[in-house]
Amino acid sequence: MRSYSPDLTPPWKKPKPVPTVEATTDLVVEEVSTGFCGAVIRCEANTVTLEDRFGKHRVFPLDPRGFLLDGKVVTLTRPAAPAPVRRDRTASGSVAVPTARARVARAGRIYVEGRHDAELVERVWGDDLRIEGVVVEYLSGIDDLPAIVADFAPGPDARLGILVDHLVPGSKESRIAASVTGSHVLVAGHPYIDVWEAVKPSSVGIAAWPRIPHGEDWKTGVCRALGWPENTGAAWQHILSKVTSYKDLEPELLGRVEELIDFVTTSPSGV
Template identity: 90%
Template structure:
C-alpha cells in the first residue's frame, strides 16, 4: 500500500470503529487518506477534520472518549510554547492521544523534492502561510489548486517527512489497540 503495509488481496473494509482520528483540516484528511487510506479501511478507522484545534477540549468532551471509543488527534505546529501546545495540554483523558508535527501546515510535511522544489519557502510571521508559499514559489494565489498539485505528487509514505509518518502511525495504533 502507499503506507508501506502489505496489501491484503480481496479484503473488504471493516465496519467503522467507535474510535476516530481527528485532523485539523481538509488537506490533512486528504493526505492521510492518500497514504494510509487502505490501512484505515481494513482497520475500520474513520478520519474526520476539525477545521482547526481552537475548540479541541469541547470537541473531545462531546466525542466522549472511552476505552472502546478512543480518539486520536493530529495537530499542526505542535511545538513547545505554541498556541496549539497550550490547547492540546487541556486534553487529559487517557482515551485520547494528541500528537503533532512541527510544521506550520501539513503541506510542509510533504518532502520538497516530491513537489519539485528545493525547500519550502520561509513566510514572514503574520502573513497567511499558504498564500505566502504560493507567492514565493510563483504559483497562482489559489491555495486549493496549489494543494491539489502538492497532493498529486504524493504517491507513498516516501514522499512525506518522518515527523508526520510516525505521528499518524502512532494514532492508528492507539485507536485500534484492543
C-alpha cells in the same frame, strides 16, 4: 596429542556448523545482535533488508550465524536468483491485502485539523484505515478542541486520536493540546506550520519550503514565494498529486499518524 586447525583454534572450541538458508522474499528471521524481527524484502550482494510488522526497514550484513530462523541460528545467503522487491504494498508501505473487505467502522476516530490533512492521510493510509475500520474526520481548526473531545466522550471502546499541526513548545497549539487529557485520548502532532510542509520538497520539485513572515497567510505566502498562482486550492491539488507513497512524506508526520492508528486500534488491555 590433540591436533589444531591451521588458525590454531582448538577443534573442540570451534562453533558447530549451522544451516545455510537463502534469504528469499518474505522469509521471516530475527537478527541475533539487535533482536530486530522482520520479513526479507531485499537481498543484495552483502546485505539483507528486513521489514517488521510496523513497516520499519533495517539493513543488516549477511554475517555467518547472524540470524535466527524459528529460534535456531542460521547463516543467510543471497538467493541464486536475486530476490525481487515486493510490489504488493499499500501507499503506507504495509502489505496489501487485495481480497480484504473494509471493516465496519470502529467507534474510535482520528481527528485532523483540516481538509488537506484528511486528504493526505487518506491518500497514504486509506487502504490500511479501511481494513482497520478507522474513520478520519477533519475539524476546522482546534481552538475548540477541549469541547470537541468532551462531546466525543472517549472511552475504552471509543478511543480518540488527534493529529495537530505545529505542535511545538510555546505554540498556541501546544497550549490547547495540553488542556486535553485522558487515558482514552491521544494528541500527537508534527512541527510543521501546515501539513503542506510535511510533504518532502523533493517530491514537489522544489528545493525547500519557503519561510513566510509572521502575520502573513502562510499558504498564500508560499504560493507567492514559489511563483505559483495565488490559488491555495489549486496549489494543494498540485502538491497532493505528487504524493504516491509514504516515501514522499517527512518522518515527523509518518511517525505521528502511525502512532495514532496504533492507539485507536489497540485496546487498553492490549487484547
